[in-house]
Amino acid sequence: MPIRMTDDDKEPEEGSKSKGNSFFLIAIFVFLGGLLFKYPKVMIPILAIGLLGLICIGSISDDSDAEDEKSTESASDGPHKLGAKFDAERYDRAQVYEPLSEEYGNEMPSEVSLLKYAPKRQNQGEQGSCTGWAVSYAARTILHAKSIGEDPNKISFSPAYLFNQNTDKNCDGAYPVDLLDDLKKQGTLQLSEFPYNENSCRTKPTTEQKEKAKEFRIEGYQRLTEDGEKYETDIESVKQYLSQGSPVIISMEVGGTFLDLNKSVWLPTEADYQAVKKYKKGKDKSGDWGGHAMTAIGYDDNKNGGAIQIMNSWGENFGNKGIFWLRYEDFNQFVREAYAFYPPKTFEPNETFSYQLGLVDNATKEFIQLKQVTSNLYQTKKPVKIGTRFKVSVKNQKPIYLYIFGQESDGSSYVLFPYTDKHSPYCGTSGVRVFPKKQSLEVDNVGKKDSIVIVFAKKQLDYKSINAQANRSKSNSYLEKFQSAFQTKISKSSQFSEGGDKMELVSTDHNPETVDFIVIEFAKEK
Incomplete structure (x- = not known):
C-alpha cells in the first residue's frame, strides 16, 4: 500500500537475545565440565547444591513472575459482599478507547473530583450486587446529575434494575460488561421507581418500566486498556475521562487489609500483593479475595505520589465516608477492568x-x-x-x-x-x-x-x-x-x-x- 504503517519503537529481536544467552550458557557448561573432570570429589557436591538452589528459585519465581490470569468468580466470604465476576473473553469484546496524545498540548488539571455529583454512599448489604451499585447507582447517577444540575440523591438510579436482570438465582454477582451492555440497550430506572432489596434479586422490570428506562440509555462505553491486545489498565485514559466529567467503572480484586479499611487511603501490604497474585492465578484457597466493582470519581497527582479517588458500596463506615484513594502505583496490581461511558453529546441551539x-x-x-x-x-x-x-x-x-x-x-x-x-x-x-x-x-x-x-x-x-x-x-x-x-x-x-x-x-x-x-x-x- 502507498502509505505504510510502521512501528515507532522496535523491540530487540528475540533471536539475538537467545543467541547471546545460549553462548553464555555454553561457556559456563564448558568451564564447569573442566572443573568437574579435574576435581570430581569437590565439584559433585557443589553442583548438587547448585541444582537444588535452582529448583527452589524456579518454584519461588513461579509465584512472582507475570501473571497468567484466569477468569474468576467473586468471593462471598468475609465481612462484606463482593460480586464482580471476571471473564477474559467478555472483557476482550469491549472496544478500546483511543486516548488523547500526551505530546500535543493536552494539559489536564493536577486534581479532579466528581464527589459533589455522587449520591450518598449506601451499603449493598448481603447481596453480591456491587456491579449494579457501580454501574447504575454511582456512575450513571453522577453522569446524569452533572448533566442536568440536580441533587444526585433525588435522581439516583437503582442498583437493582440492571443487576437483577444479569445475576443468577442466588444473587451471587454479575459480569460488569453485561450490565453495561444492558444500560446501552435498555437504560435504567431511578431508585424511587425500582427499589433495591438486599434479600432478593427476583424482581424484574415490567414492560412499562422497560419503556420508561429507555430515557436513560447511554450511547456506548469503552474499556480503558493499553491497547486491543494489552489488557493492563491505562491510568492516563482513566484520568482523561475523569478530567472531563465522566466517572469510570472499575472491577478490582479485594481482600486482606482492604476489607476493614477505616481511613482515606488504602496502602496495600506485601502480603496483599502476594495474595492478589495468587488469586489472579487461581491459586488462592483462602476465600478472602474476590472481584468487587466500584466507581472511580477523581484523581490527585499530588496525593501519596498520585492516587485515584474511588466510591464504594459498603456504606459510610468504610474508608472515609464510603470513599477511599488508591495510589497510581497500586492501581494496575489490583484493578482488573476499567470502563467509561460515552460522554453525552449536547448542543446548544445554533451552537458552532x-x-x-x-x-x-x-x-x-x-x-x-x-x-x-x-x-x-x-x-x-x-x-x-x-x-x-x-x-x-x-x-x-x-x-x-x-x-x-x-x-x-x-x-x-x-x-x-x-x-x-x-x-x-x-x-x-x-x-x-x-x-x-x-x-x-x-x-x-x-x-x-x-x-x-x-x-x-x-x-x-x-x-x-x-x-x-x-x-x-x-x-x-x-x-x-x-x-x-x-x-x-x-x-x-x-x-x-x-x-x-x-x-x-x-x-x-x-x-x-x-x-x-x-x-x-x-x-x-x-
Whole structure:
C-alpha cells in the first residue's frame, strides 16, 4: 500500500537475545565440565547444591513472575459482599478507547473530583450486587446529575434494575460488561421507581418500566486498556475521562487489609500483593479475595505520589465516608477492568463547533503545510519525500466518531482507523489525538501521489460497508468515491479553512445523520 504503517519503537529481536544467552550458557557448561573432570570429589557436591538452589528459585519465581490470569468468580466470604465476576473473553469484546496524545498540548488539571455529583454512599448489604451499585447507582447517577444540575440523591438510579436482570438465582454477582451492555440497550430506572432489596434479586422490570428506562440509555462505553491486545489498565485514559466529567467503572480484586479499611487511603501490604497474585492465578484457597466493582470519581497527582479517588458500596463506615484513594502505583496490581461511558453529546441551539486536522512530521515535529484545492480537498504545498514518517493529528471540541481511510496504488481504498474491530472510533473526550498511536504512516516509493480520507460522524458508521461502497465506485477520483459512498449524508453547512499548518472544519450542523469528510493528497519525491 502507498502509505505504510510502521512501528515507532522496535523491540530487540528475540533471536539475538537467545543467541547471546545460549553462548553464555555454553561457556559456563564448558568451564564447569573442566572443573568437574579435574576435581570430581569437590565439584559433585557443589553442583548438587547448585541444582537444588535452582529448583527452589524456579518454584519461588513461579509465584512472582507475570501473571497468567484466569477468569474468576467473586468471593462471598468475609465481612462484606463482593460480586464482580471476571471473564477474559467478555472483557476482550469491549472496544478500546483511543486516548488523547500526551505530546500535543493536552494539559489536564493536577486534581479532579466528581464527589459533589455522587449520591450518598449506601451499603449493598448481603447481596453480591456491587456491579449494579457501580454501574447504575454511582456512575450513571453522577453522569446524569452533572448533566442536568440536580441533587444526585433525588435522581439516583437503582442498583437493582440492571443487576437483577444479569445475576443468577442466588444473587451471587454479575459480569460488569453485561450490565453495561444492558444500560446501552435498555437504560435504567431511578431508585424511587425500582427499589433495591438486599434479600432478593427476583424482581424484574415490567414492560412499562422497560419503556420508561429507555430515557436513560447511554450511547456506548469503552474499556480503558493499553491497547486491543494489552489488557493492563491505562491510568492516563482513566484520568482523561475523569478530567472531563465522566466517572469510570472499575472491577478490582479485594481482600486482606482492604476489607476493614477505616481511613482515606488504602496502602496495600506485601502480603496483599502476594495474595492478589495468587488469586489472579487461581491459586488462592483462602476465600478472602474476590472481584468487587466500584466507581472511580477523581484523581490527585499530588496525593501519596498520585492516587485515584474511588466510591464504594459498603456504606459510610468504610474508608472515609464510603470513599477511599488508591495510589497510581497500586492501581494496575489490583484493578482488573476499567470502563467509561460515552460522554453525552449536547448542543446548544445554533451552537458552532469545530475540528482541526493536520499531518505531523515525525522528524521535525512540525505540521506539513496544506493548501485547499476545493471545499474539502487539500494537497500538501510541497511534495513529501519518500520515507517521510508522519501522524494524523485531530483536535475535537465535541464528541465525534472518527474514521481514516487510505488509497492503494491501484486506486482501491482501505481502512487505516479503527486499527481493528477492537478499537473504538468514538472520540468522546475533547482534545488532540494523533493516529496511529504506536505506529506512524510512512510514504513509500510506489506511485507519485498518496491520498487519505478523514471522516467525522456524529453517530457510529458501518465503516467497512462505506469502504466497500467506495471501492465499488467507477470513479478514478478518491474524493468522488467517498462522495458516492455518502451521497445525501454529506453536511451542507460545514465550512473548511484555506489550509496552512492545519485545516479547520467549522459547522453548526447538529443532525446526527450527516457526516463531514476531507481528502488530503500529497505528491511524493525522492
